[in-house]
Amino acid sequence: MALYLLKRILLFIPSLLGLSLIFFFLSTISPGDPVLNRLESSIIGEGAASSMEEIEQLKALRIQLGLNKPLFYFKVHRKTLSDTAYKIPSKQLRENLNDLSYQLGSWELVNEYYKHWKQSTKKADLSSKELVFLNELIQISSVKLLKEKVRGNQSDRFSNLEKKILAFEAKEWSLENYLPRFHWNGLNNQYHQWIFGLFRGDLGKSYIDSSPVNIKVSTALKTTTLLSLISILLAFLIGIPLAIYAANQTNSLVEKFISTLLYCFYALPTFWVATLLIIALGGGDYLSWFPSYGLGDTSDSDSIWEAIQIKTSHLVLPIFCLTYGSIAIVYKQLKNALNKELQSEYVLTAKAKGLSKQTVLVRHAFKNAAFPLVTLAGRAFPAIVSGSFIVEFIFSINGIGKLTLDSFLARDFPVIFAIVMLASFMTLLGVLLADIIYQLLDPRINLQKSH
Amino acid sequence: MSKRRKFNGLWWSKKFFIAWVLVALLAPILANKKAIIVQDESGILFFPRVISAESKVLLSAPVPYDASTLDLDNSNAVGPFEKQQINSIYYRHWLGTDGLGRDVLANLIHGSKTALFVGFGAMGIAAIIGVFLGSIAAYYGDHKITFSRSRLILLIILLIVFLTIQFYAIPWDIGSVDLGLKLGLFVSITSLFLLMLFLINYFMTKLEINNNVQQKSKGLKLPVDLIIGRIIEVMDALPLLFIIIALSAIFSPSIKSVIVIIGISSWAGIARYTRAETLKIKELEYIEGANALGFPAFKTIWSHILPNAISPVLVSLSFGIAAAILIEATLSFIGMGLSTEEASWGKLIAEARVNYGAWWLAIFPGLAIFFAVLSCNIFGDRYLKSTE
Numbered sequence: 001m002a003l004y005l006l007k008r009i010l011l012f013i014p015s016l017l018g019l020s021l022i023f024f025f026l027s028t029i030s031p032g033d034p035v036l037n038r039l040e041s042s043i044i045g046e047g048a049a050s051s052m053e054e055i056e057q058l059k060a061l062r063i064q065l066g067l068n069k070p071l072f073y074f075k076v077h078r079k080t081l082s083d084t085a086y087k088i089p090s091k092q093l094r095e096n097l098n099d100l101s102y103q104l105g106s107w108e109l110v111n112e113y114y115k116h117w118k119q120s121t122k123k124a125d126l127s128s129k130e131l132v133f134l135n136e137l138i139q140i141s142s143v144k145l146l147k148e149k150v151r152g153n154q155s156d157r158f159s160n161l162e163k164k165i166l167a168f169e170a171k172e173w174s175l176e177n178y179l180p181r182f183h184w185n186g187l188n189n190q191y192h193q194w195i196f197g198l199f200r201g202d203l204g205k206s207y208i209d210s211s212p213v214n215i216k217v218s219t220a221l222k223t224t225t226l227l228s229l230i231s232i233l234l235a236f237l238i239g240i241p242l243a244i245y246a247a248n249q250t251n252s253l254v255e256k257f258i259s260t261l262l263y264c265f266y267a268l269p270t271f272w273v274a275t276l277l278i279i280a281l282g283g284g285d286y287l288s289w290f291p292s293y294g295l296g297d298t299s300d301s302d303s304i305w306e307a308i309q310i311k312t313s314h315l316v317l318p319i320f321c322l323t324y325g326s327i328a329i330v331y332k333q334l335k336n337a338l339n340k341e342l343q344s345e346y347v348l349t350a351k352a353k354g355l356s357k358q359t360v361l362v363r364h365a366f367k368n369a370a371f372p373l374v375t376l377a378g379r380a381f382p383a384i385v386s387g388s389f390i391v392e393f394i395f396s397i398n399g400i401g402k403l404t405l406d407s408f409l410a411r412d413f414p415v416i417f418a419i420v421m422l423a424s425f426m427t428l429l430g431v432l433l434a435d436i437i438y439q440l441l442d443p444r445i446n447l448q449k450s451h
Numbered sequence: 452m453s454k455r456r457k458f459n460g461l462w463w464s465k466k467f468f469i470a471w472v473l474v475a476l477l478a479p480i481l482a483n484k485k486a487i488i489v490q491d492e493s494g495i496l497f498f499p500r501v502i503s504a505e506s507k508v509l510l511s512a513p514v515p516y517d518a519s520t521l522d523l524d525n526s527n528a529v530g531p532f533e534k535q536q537i538n539s540i541y542y543r544h545w546l547g548t549d550g551l552g553r554d555v556l557a558n559l560i561h562g563s564k565t566a567l568f569v570g571f572g573a574m575g576i577a578a579i580i581g582v583f584l585g586s587i588a589a590y591y592g593d594h595k596i597t598f599s600r601s602r603l604i605l606l607i608i609l610l611i612v613f614l615t616i617q618f619y620a621i622p623w624d625i626g627s628v629d630l631g632l633k634l635g636l637f638v639s640i641t642s643l644f645l646l647m648l649f650l651i652n653y654f655m656t657k658l659e660i661n662n663n664v665q666q667k668s669k670g671l672k673l674p675v676d677l678i679i680g681r682i683i684e685v686m687d688a689l690p691l692l693f694i695i696i697a698l699s700a701i702f703s704p705s706i707k708s709v710i711v712i713i714g715i716s717s718w719a720g721i722a723r724y725t726r727a728e729t730l731k732i733k734e735l736e737y738i739e740g741a742n743a744l745g746f747p748a749f750k751t752i753w754s755h756i757l758p759n760a761i762s763p764v765l766v767s768l769s770f771g772i773a774a775a776i777l778i779e780a781t782l783s784f785i786g787m788g789l790s791t792e793e794a795s796w797g798k799l800i801a802e803a804r805v806n807y808g809a810w811w812l813a814i815f816p817g818l819a820i821f822f823a824v825l826s827c828n829i830f831g832d833r834y835l836k837s838t839e
Contacts (some may be wrong), residue, residue: 015685023697025674030701076619077627095624102625139659180619267825269777271784272817279813286808382690389692390781394804403786416550416697423690 001439005432012428016421018193023420025189027413028071033091034062034207034411058089065205066193070185073192074080082107083183088114092139098222099141109164116161123157130155144172174217194414198421208407213414216403217422221385223295224392224399228384230315231322236373238323239330246331247338248361259335262328274321274394282317290317293396318395322388325378333376344368367441374437381430385423461833464826471823475558475567482514482557515542516554518561518794526552528802528809547811549802559815561794566823569710569779570772576714578768581721586752586760588679588722589729597670602655609651613644679722686719699787709788713775720767728760744827762838769831773824780820796820 039057062068070086080101088094101110121134133153140146150162197204203213242262246255282292296314341347342365350360361411389401396402401421407415439445479498480487482605489496491506516522522544524536531547598606621636622628692717702708732738733756741751782788783797794815803813 015681019685076615099625100625102622180615267821267828269820271781272800275813403659408696
């Protein structure tokens with residue numbers, strides 16, 4: 001048993017690593033620059049000087065977040081590209097210089113141009129017109145346009161820079177553009193830092209506000225776990241008796257009604273039900289029985305009774321939206337399993353002994369029919385992380401689901417990595433737990449042999 | 452005993468499904484701002500670009516609005532039973548308008564097209580990937596494909612060179628190089644690679660026959676089943692909605708990207724079903740017969756195994772279509788996935804969140820999603836019963 005579990009865990013590690021690599025790769029090709037966005041939203045008042053100041057601030061911020069390091073252990077890239085391009089702080093700037101170096105067939109020329117440009121921006125008493133010129137210059141990504149821009153400039157303070165640009169010669173086809181080059185970055189890279197932080201339990205800092213990801217995720221996880229556990233528990237507590245009742249009373253009117261109703265529940269989109277409930281009961285234009293926003297704040301002056309009241313009233317609608325679909329699943333699985341068991345011979349024996357149908361169902365058939373429930377419970381484990389996604393979004397609950405969506409929209413990759421890893425870890429845990437419970441319930445199952 | 456007519460879910464699902472497909476395919480005729488057929492001096496025109504003053508309208512759409520037509524007189528969510536600012540009954544908004552004055556019925560009609568395309572398109576992609584991977588994983592297993600060592604090394608070198616060129620030498624990231632050149636490079640390098648692959652395969656086979664190399668004994672085994680099984684496990688380990696949201700943050704928003712995103716991330720179930728079924732069929736005697744006759748593997752899989760393995764795939768396909776429709780609606784609801792011009796049922800419900808009290812914005816599209824998903828589920832259960 002222990003050997004089997006160890007084997008499963010060890011086999012899962014490469015899958016987890018592969019997953020982390022995929023997401024890391026996706027994060028590098030996704031459009032937008034999260035750090036730049038953060039900076040732009042914090043800068044108030046945009047002058048002509050903003051571009052240079054911005055670059056300096058970006059640099060400081062990237063060092064703070066550990067983004068000034070190379071991405072991965074090695075890099076295969078075009079020969080015209082510098083292997084230290086990651087040091088340039090802005091993504092836009094990097095792309096522009098990259099483009100220029102592709103047209104020129106050489107990185108050295110572009111690098112010199114960039115250095116001269118930086119020196120020019122540091123010159124004392126630049127007029128606003130000159131600042132605008134420098135600012136616009138660095139945003140040009142074509143050699144031809146660059147030259148035109150320089151020729152149209154009246155100011156003569158940047159002769160060094162201008163000479164460099166006028167000496168540029170675009171090459172239509174240079175073979176160097178198509179030759180790959182391999183560069184070893186060493187262990188001091190972003191991926192290494194992140195994956196080893198993960199093993200130590202340190203998930204890094206959020207791109208948005210530099211706060212530790214650990215705290216962000218664990219706060220959100222508490223809320224979501226509360227929601228999910230209540231809803232999973234309710235689903236089993238309501239679903240199991242209903243299924244037993246239905247198996248006992250097959251083809252009765254009540255059974256048909258329950259079955260049809262729950263079958264329809266299964267097809268009801270959660271976000272629609274949630275929206276309807278908010279409109280109808282959440283203080284829209286109709287009834288206002290329940291609050292529709294957040295989980296409610298309780299202060300210390302409230303008595304326990306009042307606190308429970310506030311929390312419960314906030315929880316009713318989200319819990320209902322989370323639960324009705326799960327009840328349908330539990331009901332369907334258990335009812336099918338029970339109906340199958342009822343046709344087996346031991347049930348016939350039990351009936352022949354004179355036991356009532358109820359006793360046979362609860363004491364004999366249920367024990368054997370409970371296996372799909374164990375699988376379901378195992379599957380519900382990862383749902384603790386991801387299951388309440390849309391409900392949290394609609395009811396503005398600060399849980400994992402809302403955190404995920406916000407992080408995706410802001411491209412806050414450290415948080416996304418953490419949640420993805422957490423979700424896959426929970427899946428592994430759920431599957432393993434289900435396996436263990438299976439064997440405890442039924443010693444005939446031999447895990448080593450069946451896998 | 453009274454003869455009570457039994458409610459037949461399958462019959463109703465079929466009727467609903469046919470109606471849904473018809474509405475989706477006829478959407479441009481059912482809801483269109485412009486006239487459908489027009490007669491002018493040059494003859495009869497279908498779907499005219501410009502309608503001149505002299506031309507006579509022969510047929511106009513029953514709903515005279517596009518999905519994104521703004522009726523400024525009836526903006527601010529006018530209900531279906533409220534008084535509407537319209538010229539004649541023909542222009543009435545039968546199901547009301549949303550906050551910007553867009554017609555709900557027109558959006559429902561065009562949204563049905565989106566749901567149909569996303570459901571079937573995404574599951575089509577998922578089925579191709581899932582059936583392919585599942586069947587080859589089961590058919591080849593872990594021991595059937597063997598390589599001689601030299602052939603394996605050559606193939607790995609070729610693959611590495613190919614990937615390097617593909618990802619790093621082609622200037623995908625350079626904005627000033629136009630897309631035509633990039634695609635041209637991609638196609639030519641890929642065809643060169645395929646040619647090399649073919650040549651290597653051909654000459655290595657000749658070489659091995661000449662030198663009497665015993666493939667089975669000396670070769671290295673390629674564990675196809677193990678590799679594909681791992682990939683399926685990783686796909687299962689991730690919450691589907693997470694991957695889809697992650698991918699839609701990267702792709703530009705449109706129906707096409709939603710279809711591709713859902714398709715490439717939801718094939719795991721189909722692959723698992725196909726694999727299990729192929730494993731069963733592989734052991735049957737007629738497959739042994741096909742092998743004895745020397746049929747190529749592709750032919751055996753395609754025309755002898757898959758036709759018998761298809762019914763469990765149909766089950767997961769039906770449920771998959773239902774799930775894809777739900778995912779698309781959810782994505783549109785949270786404002787991701789589709790571009791602003793494309794109509795969707797989920798978008799209408801999102802409007803209901805903004806316009807409190809506008810029940811018509813929530814009820815109608817919600818019912819449409821509900822019935823679409825329900826009918827797909829009923830089909831799935833039907834197939835499930837027929838397989839058992």
